[in-house]
Amino acid sequence: MLDKLKLEDIPEQFRDLAEVIGLDAYRKLIRYAGGMSIYIPVEYRVTRNVRDRILRETFSGDYKSFSKAYRISEGHLRRIIMKKILKGRSKEVKITAPIGSAEYGRLVKELYSDVVSETKVLDDDLYESICRYDEIVADISRLKLEKDKIEHTLMGVMKESETAFVKERKVTWKKSSRSSFDSKRLREEDPELYERYCRVVSSRLFKIK
Numbered sequence: 207m208l209d210k211l212k213l214e215d216i217p218e219q220f221r222d223l224a225e226v227i228g229l230d231a232y233r234k235l236i237r238y239a240g241g242m243s244i245y246i247p248v249e250y251r252v253t254r255n256v257r258d259r260i261l262r263e264t265f266s267g268d269y270k271s272f273s274k275a276y277r278i279s280e281g282h283l284r285r286i287i288m289k290k291i292l293k294g295r296s297k298e299v300k301i302t303a304p305i306g307s308a309e310y311g312r313l314v315k316e317l318y319s320d321v322v323s324e325t326k327v328l329d330d331d332l333y334e335s336i337c338r339y340d341e342i343v344a345d346i347s348r349l350k351l352e353k354d355k356i357e358h359t360l361m362g363v364m365k366e367s368e369t370a371f372v373k374e375r376k377v378t379w380k381k382s383s384r385s386s387f388d389s390k391r392l393r394e395e396d397p398e399l400y401e402r403y404c405r406v407v408s409s410r411l412f413k414i415k
Contacts, residue, residue: 208233248401258286282405288316321410336414 211233216224224232257276265272265287273280301317303309360377364370370377393400 248398250402
C-alpha cells in the first residue's frame with residue numbers, strides 16, 4: 207500500500223513532513239519508525255563534528271579570531287585543536303611533567319581520552335601500589351569524617367554568629383548566594399536553543415576494584 211501512497215492521501219496533520227523530505231523518504235521513514243516516538247536533533251547537534259573538522263583543517267594559530275568566528279570560547283577551541291595534536295602523537299609522545307602533578311594528570315587524560323575494546327594485564331609489581339592506594343583512600347575517608355565532625359561541632363556552637371574566635375584562631379561561617387542557570391527549564395521551554403548551546407563533555411572514569 208505504501209508504494210501507492212500519494213501526497214493527497216496523507217492526513218493533513220502528517221503532510222508537512224512528507225512535503226519537506228519527499229514521498230520516497232517519507233515511505234522509508236514510515237517503514238523504519240512507524241508508530242515510534244523519535245527525536246530529531248537540531249542542525250547544530252549533528253554538524254558539530256563537521257565544525258571541529260573544519261577548524262582543525264583551517265586553523266591558522268589565531269585563537270582569538272577563530273573563537274569569535276565560530277562563536278566558541280578560546281578554551282574550547284584549544285581543546286579541539288589539542289585533541290588533533292595529541293591523537294597524531296599518541297604513539298610517540300612522552301609526558302615530561304612529574305607524575306602526580308596537575309599537569310601530568312591533565313596531559314595523560316587528554317592523550318588517552320579515547321578507548322579501545324581491549325584488556326591489558328599489568329605487571330605484578332604494580333599490585334603493591336594498588337594496595338597502598340586502598341590504604342590512602344581509607345585514610346582520606348577517615349580523615350574527612352573527622353574533619354566533618356569538627357566542622358559540625360563548631361557550627362553547632364556558633365549558631366547564627368558569622369565570626370568566632372578560639373584563642374588566636376578565627377572561625378567564620380558566612381552566608382553566600384549565587385545565581386544558577388536553570389538548564390532544565392530552558393530545555394522544556396526552548397529545546398532548540400538548549401540543544402544549540404548544550405555541550406556534551408565526555409571523560410574516562412578511573413576505578414580500582
